[in-house]
Amino acid sequence: MQYKTKGYKIFTVFNYTFLSIFALLCMLPLIHIFAVSLSGSAAASGNLVTLWPVDFTLDAYEKTIGNSNFLRSFGLSVVRVVLGTAISMGVLLCAAYALAKDDHEFKGRKIYMWFFVFTMLFNGGLVPTYILVTNLGLTDTIWALVLPTAINAFNLILLVNFFRTSVPKALEESAFLDGAGHFTIFLKIYLPIAVPAIATVTLFTMVFHWNQWFDGMIYMTNEANYPLQTFLQSIVVKKDLSNIADPETLRNMSQRTVEAAQIFITALPMLIVYPFLQKYFVKGIVLGAEKE
């Protein structure tokens, strides 16, 4: 590079070292927990494990996979991600198509837009929302997890902005002149053009649903209905083992290695899709920034 001064060279050495250490510190906790999950339980509870498994064993994973509560919660989370994302995307895309029209093309657009934007500015708060969902009889059903969050104004605006900036007006108008209706234009022109934006928002929504735990905790009264993150929260964070009657399971659950294995398996889907996530989230940020 053109900066060959001595000072800059020293800075470069410092820079590489500093960034490497910073990144390493970010990774260490994850590596540690992974090492613990692969270690013998005696070594783990004796605090002998740092970053490499001691007395390597897959025991903790066997116990986790063999735990029917864990598996049921895992399955529920998968269902929740699929159902929640499908509903949310369906609703968002339909609304975004309508709101992508210009104000003079679609009378009332402004009113609809403010109707949705207002939900970003103000909300009823936790207690009224809880009372509402309970009164609607959604407690202990999957609908309590997917419906209240289905319409997200941020994602809606992101899609609207994308539609408005990337669908050529001329293409749309010529399709209208050829006699195409709104539904045809929506399906045949808007959706294919918006694939990158749709992929981004779909990933946003999937990550949100996989990671969401609080609604499971307040709306599910029966532990059998806990999605995975809520299950993990109750076992590892809250340490509420009172609902497990079987002493054998109880002993396994409270083991440090098993906790580590459960944490790791819960994080695993994120780690697998992470390369895609990174690519699309960066795109999403850029999409979000294109606001003119």
Next chain:
Amino acid sequence: MEVKDTAIKESHMKAKLKLAPEKQKNKKRKQKWAFRNNWPLHVLLIPGVILALVFQYGPMAGIVMAFQDFKPWLGFFGSEWVGFEHFRAMFEFDYARQVIWNTLIISVMKLITGIIVPITIALLLNEIYRMKFKRTIQTVIYLPYFLSWVILGGILIDILSPDGGLINNVLGLFGINPIFFLGSNEWFRSTIIMTDIWKETGFNTIVFLAAITAVNPNLYEAAAIDGANRWKQTLYVTLPAMLPIIIVVGTISLGNILNAGFDQIFNLYNPLVYETGDIIDTYVYRVGLIDGNFSYGAAVGLFKSFISLILIVIGYRLAYKYANYRIF
């Protein structure tokens, strides 16, 4: 957008002035056609409107309970009306004031570190010319952002444990006595800030890095010709070019000043650190849903939503005024 709107309005007004009687008839027909043509748009909006009406506006209507002595079995119409009683109770209650104070301290500290740390990392990354190294670092520091606070909380409780956790083991090597990071009021807030940096830095770094790469390279060349070294270039070219995005991030965060991070605190705190770590959201949850003081919980929640509404509006106004930022 705004310019466009006014342009449209102006053209409409001009059109109105010019309209002759027979043209007005024509215009009416056109409007009717437009309405008939647009019914699918209204239909497409129905699912979204219904969901928002029920799940976003429904709870807003439910806020009346903050002014009642709400009992679920009596409902909204049978519960006794108490006016501002719960708000008065909140302001007179020392503990509630402490909770508001905790919320402000934690979120302001997060706001400051959430801007300074990522900008520093982004500037340092910008000086790296080995693309592979740069990308690896980005990938690694971005990862915790995608993990929930349940997972990160589980990991942190393990490694921060005073009873042989990884961190205390390392500190022990230097002869430092075990620190109860999550159980001492001296350490809890700093631990919250540090772990927040761990989770959020990657995301914010990418935002700022995008702003840096958008800087016109000619500016650097011109500065170099004028004899500016790399440090001077950073001070006088890069940072000023990043100012708009810094303003946007800062002002938009204003609306989050009463959100000190429920997910994080809830998964890391315990009664030992309520004094320094209990925030509005965790307090509302415990008082409202666990203790069943629905009305009081709703009142504290409304206080938060109301202040946040004002701050969000101010934040967006400032972002528009100083960085020309609009969300739609």
